[in-house]
Amino acid sequence: MLDDLLIVVYNLFFAPVFILLGHVAALFHPKVRAGIRGRYVSAGKIRDFMREFGDSHPELFLIHCASMGEFEHIKPLIAALKENQPKCRIVVMFFSPSGYENVRSHPGVDLFIYAPFDFWWPVRRLFQQLSPRALLISKHDVWPDQVWVAHRQRVPIFLINASLHAGSAQLRFPLRMLNRRLYRQFTRILAISPEDGERFRLLVNGEKVRVVGDTKYDQVFHRAQESRKMPVLPEAIYRNRPVFVAGSTWPEDESRLLPALEQVRKHIPDLLTIICPHEPTEDHLDSLEEALGRENVIRFSRIDASQPRPFILIDRVGILANLYSLAQVAYVGGSFKQNIHNVLEPAAYGIPILFGPVNQNSHEAQLLKSSGAAIEVRNSEDIAHGLLTLFTDEKLRTQKGQQAYQVARRNSGATQKIVTAIFQDLSIHPLKGVPHP
Template structure:
């Protein structure tokens, strides 16, 4: 009865209002417009794909990710699924344009599309066309109609890399009351930690969540091995120099970073600083350049014209951060003076100390790194200046901190196989 009432409320009232609001935003925001236009083509794309499948590849796995970040962490799972079941097909669907636009192809993926509008009729048609053997949703991005119609079509449902923070609105009234029946429909929830297991048990009202770890660790190891094969910066720029990399930075980070960088370059002018903004827009890069006046800096796109005395390199392209961290002796991870910290494991895998600001509660890995001594949380500009100076001047402390970070990554590998084994057992009825 509760499911029926929620179904009627969601489809007759809530989603129609959401649909109108979403389309209204799209009139003024290109990002929303891209997502809407892409969704109108989902059914045709699914039909075309299904019509070209042969009988030997009838097992299709449907994976939903909110954005590129969620998919990046699931890549090891997708690769291993294809290795184990080479005749199967994998469809990855994204809610956000950031995922769909930036992931044109990936090993193990046969089709990349937008997720359909979560209204009953598009979802019904979408699932009827693809007929997936299983639905896998990354982290927590659950849409009610996708769940309801998967149940109706008897499609097993799994939440993978499941993450739910203590302060999540999903755990509070009224969302908790509204979402509990939906989360209770999963056949398996595979959490990254005991804390997440507890939170999902609270949300779903069931005690069926399993802790299998986070495939993010497997992915950063894989990317670190791949990144060493690719040259982004000419070796003569960074060879025989200490390197500090600030990755995924926002203006809020740079308010502290730039004074700290200036301070340290006065002490050690031969150090190379690399700043990789999260959004390397023209306006953001110009703002950074204004703040770096008086220092020898250039952009990556102009590096061929730089001098041997280059002090600061600004990265004006995306997709190279993992390669840059491989060159670093010390790293700073951005977002930690804004809303949410970015991926702290990307530098940690290289065995280097990781610095970040106070806004890091969203990252389970950041807490683990702090606890094991592989990362240092900084409170502001003066603290950042002090920690940079200490790490670069004290080789033993730098190596000890970096080794602790690398050890944490090594100890948490293996979630991919555990998660895939758990999914296969559920599908086989064990």
């Protein structure tokens, strides 16, 4: 009875307000506008897809990702599903334009769409059209109507790479009351760590929770192997130079990094710094060029090996993992803002890592800190000291890099466990062994 009341209240009040605010925000924000427009376009893509494949997919897996980062992490899972069920169809839906707008195709994925507005009618329409065998939700982007509709239509729901950090608002009133009713609709919650598993057990029957690890560990090793085959910069630019890569940076990171780099370059004048902003908009890139001195910077799109500069500014998405392969030391951004970004990509190359104090959202960041592979910095002085120490002490740099690599390696293998759990719950017999990236 209470579940029905929550559904009614959500669809009468919260969902319409959220959708209305989204349409209003679209008038002022291009990113929001792209997401709103894309949802209407996706409705047509689904119709076309069903006309082509409507009666030919006994098994269709519907995968929900918030953004590009979550999609990157589940690529090994997509490969494993296709390896074991070659005739299945896979549809990936994104909440954010950062995912949908940056990927047009991927091996194993039959259709990319935007997730519908989280309102009863469009969500129900999606499930009626696709009739998925299962809904797989990545990490923590759980939407009420998506879960309620899937459950009502008897579609098994799996939360993969499930994480819930300590102190999360999801565990406090009033969200805790809602989440208890949402998560009990899940068939299985596949948590990334014992700690995350225990936190999910505060919300749901413990039998639904299984600790299997995180597929991002498998993916970073796969990316590391592939990136070594695809150099992104001319070797003449970085040969015989110390290289520092600052990845996924925000203005909050850069305001600490730039003064530190000014100090470091006094001691290491041939240092090559590659800065890869999380959102490489023209305004952001232009402000960085101004701050660094335009004569010191060259953009990736204009790279010229005959004109070496102290700074390379990355104005393209999707190549950060490749860039880490060139570095001796890395900094991971978001750690002076809201949430730290992917620390595993540099770890997979055996590189010591610096990041700021906002890292509690990342289980792997905690592992890297506790192992001694990462250095937490709180200001420009900490960054300068950390960089100078690591670049001038090769033994220490190698030691921390090896520790980072071991953290990443020890935690790989989640893909096989996740596919096994899904197939067991769906009573699907795997045709082949799960591939290791």
